[in-house]
Amino acid sequence: MDNRLDKILEIDSELNKIQDLDLLLEKILYEARKVTNADAGSVYLVENNQLAIKHSHCETLQKKLQKGEKLITAFFKVPISDKSISGWVAANEEPLNIPDMYNIPVDRPYRFNQAFDKKSGYKTVSSLTFPLISNQGKVLGVLQLMNAQDEDGLVIPFNPGDEPFVTHFASVATVALQRAQLTRTLILRMIRMAGLRDPKETGAHVNRVGAYSVEIYEAWARQRKIPQNELVRMKDILRMASMLHDIGKVAIPDSVLKKPGKLDVDEYNIMKTHTLHGAEILIDQESITDTLAQQVALRHHENWDGSGYPGMVDILTGKILQEDENGKPRGLKGEEIPLFARIVSLADVFDALICKRAYKPAWSEEDVLKEMQKMSGSKFEPELVEIFMEIMPTIRNVRQRYPE
Numbered sequence: 001m002d003n004r005l006d007k008i009l010e011i012d013s014e015l016n017k018i019q020d021l022d023l024l025l026e027k028i029l030y031e032a033r034k035v036t037n038a039d040a041g042s043v044y045l046v047e048n049n050q051l052a053i054k055h056s057h058c059e060t061l062q063k064k065l066q067k068g069e070k071l072i073t074a075f076f077k078v079p080i081s082d083k084s085i086s087g088w089v090a091a092n093e094e095p096l097n098i099p100d101m102y103n104i105p106v107d108r109p110y111r112f113n114q115a116f117d118k119k120s121g122y123k124t125v126s127s128l129t130f131p132l133i134s135n136q137g138k139v140l141g142v143l144q145l146m147n148a149q150d151e152d153g154l155v156i157p158f159n160p161g162d163e164p165f166v167t168h169f170a171s172v173a174t175v176a177l178q179r180a181q182l183t184r185t186l187i188l189r190m191i192r193m194a195g196l197r198d199p200k201e202t203g204a205h206v207n208r209v210g211a212y213s214v215e216i217y218e219a220w221a222r223q224r225k226i227p228q229n230e231l232v233r234m235k236d237i238l239r240m241a242s243m244l245h246d247i248g249k250v251a252i253p254d255s256v257l258k259k260p261g262k263l264d265v266d267e268y269n270i271m272k273t274h275t276l277h278g279a280e281i282l283i284d285q286e287s288i289t290d291t292l293a294q295q296v297a298l299r300h301h302e303n304w305d306g307s308g309y310p311g312m313v314d315i316l317t318g319k320i321l322q323e324d325e326n327g328k329p330r331g332l333k334g335e336e337i338p339l340f341a342r343i344v345s346l347a348d349v350f351d352a353l354i355c356k357r358a359y360k361p362a363w364s365e366e367d368v369l370k371e372m373q374k375m376s377g378s379k380f381e382p383e384l385v386e387i388f389m390e391i392m393p394t395i396r397n398v399r400q401r402y403p404e
Helices: 001-017 019-035 085-094 115-122 161-198 203-223 228-243 247-251 265-272 274-281 288-299 339-354 365-374 380-391 393-402
Strands: 038-047 050-058 078-080 096-098 127-133 139-149
Touching: 001 019, 001 161, 019 038, 019 050, 019 139, 019 161, 019 228, 038 085, 038 228, 050 139, 050 203, 078 085, 085 127, 127 161, 161 203, 161 228, 161 247, 161 274, 161 339, 203 228, 203 339, 203 365, 228 288, 247 274, 247 339, 265 274, 265 339, 265 365, 265 380, 288 339, 339 365, 339 380, 380 393
Parallel strands: none
Antiparallel strands: 038 050, 038 139, 050 078, 096 127, 127 139
C-alpha cells in the first residue's frame, strides 16, 4: 500500500501539470487503468443531471487499428438513476465492483448494456466503477474501469483490495478536475463575451477548433517522434491557446462584425485588426502558454505563401515594420509562421466551412476537403493538410463531441 500511496503522489503531481479539461480527463482515465491493470475504461461528467461520456479507452481494440489511428468514442448520456451501473454509482455515491457483467444478480436494480460488446465484438467481464466527488460533496462524474488483467493478460475480477486505493485516487483526481473545470469555464466566459459581439464565436466552435488542433498536432508530433512528455505538454498548451484565437474580435465595431453581407475593402481592413487586438489582450507574458496563445491570436490568418495578414506590423500601433513590394506589411511565409498558428488556421477554416452560419449554409464534407486540398501550398502548409486528411475519422468524432 505504501508503494501505491507513493504512486498517488506521483500521479497527483502529473495531473496538476495539465490545464485543459479534456486532456486531464484522458490522463485520469489512463492512470486509473494503469494502476488497476484494466484493459478498458470510460470517464463521464455530470451534465444537466445526466452522465455524459467524455473519453473511452480499450487497449484490445486499439491494438487492432492501424498505426496512428485512434479508437472512436461513441458519445451518449446516461440518466443518473439506479437502472445503469454508472447511473447507480453517481446516484448512490458508492463504488461498484462487479466480477461478471453478464451474471449480475437479479435482485440488483441495474443491468449491463451489452450493445457495445455486440457491436464491437469485445467481451466485457469485470468492472470497477466509482464516483468522482468534490471536497464539497458534489458528484462531478464517474470513472468506470473494465476487464482487470493478470500478468498473463487474462481477464480477472478487480481485487476488492484495490477499492480503497482507487477511492483515494479518485479524490486526488477530483481536485485536479475541479481546477481544470474552472479554467475551462473562465475561457468559455471570455468566448461568450466575444459571442455577444460575434454570434460565430460559440463555445462549441472554439471547443471544436481546440480539439481539431490538438489532434493535428499529435499526429504531426508522432511523425517526428516527439517525446511523450513534451507531446502531452504542448497539446495542453495548444488546446488553451487555440480556444482564444479570435478573442480580439471583441474590439471590432458592430457595424463591421455583425454586417450580414460581404464586407467592403475598408470594413475588411478593420476586421483584420482583430489579430492585433487579440495579441494586445494577451500581451502580458506570464508563461509559455501566454506566449503561444498570443502567437496564435496574432498569426492564425497568415498564409503559407505569404499572402495573409497582419504581417510584419507593430502589435500596439499597427505601424509597418517591414514592407512588401507593394508597400504593405510583408506577410509571414512558410515556417516563419508559428506551428500552432499554422495548425489553428487549418482547424478554424475547416469548422467555418463545414458548419452552418447566418451568412452561409453548411458545406458538405466532400466539398470542404476539396477546398482545403485546393488551398494546400497557398493558404495551408501541405504537410498539415495531408495529416488532416489522414485523421479524418478522429476529426469526425470531435464534431460529434461538440455539436452546435
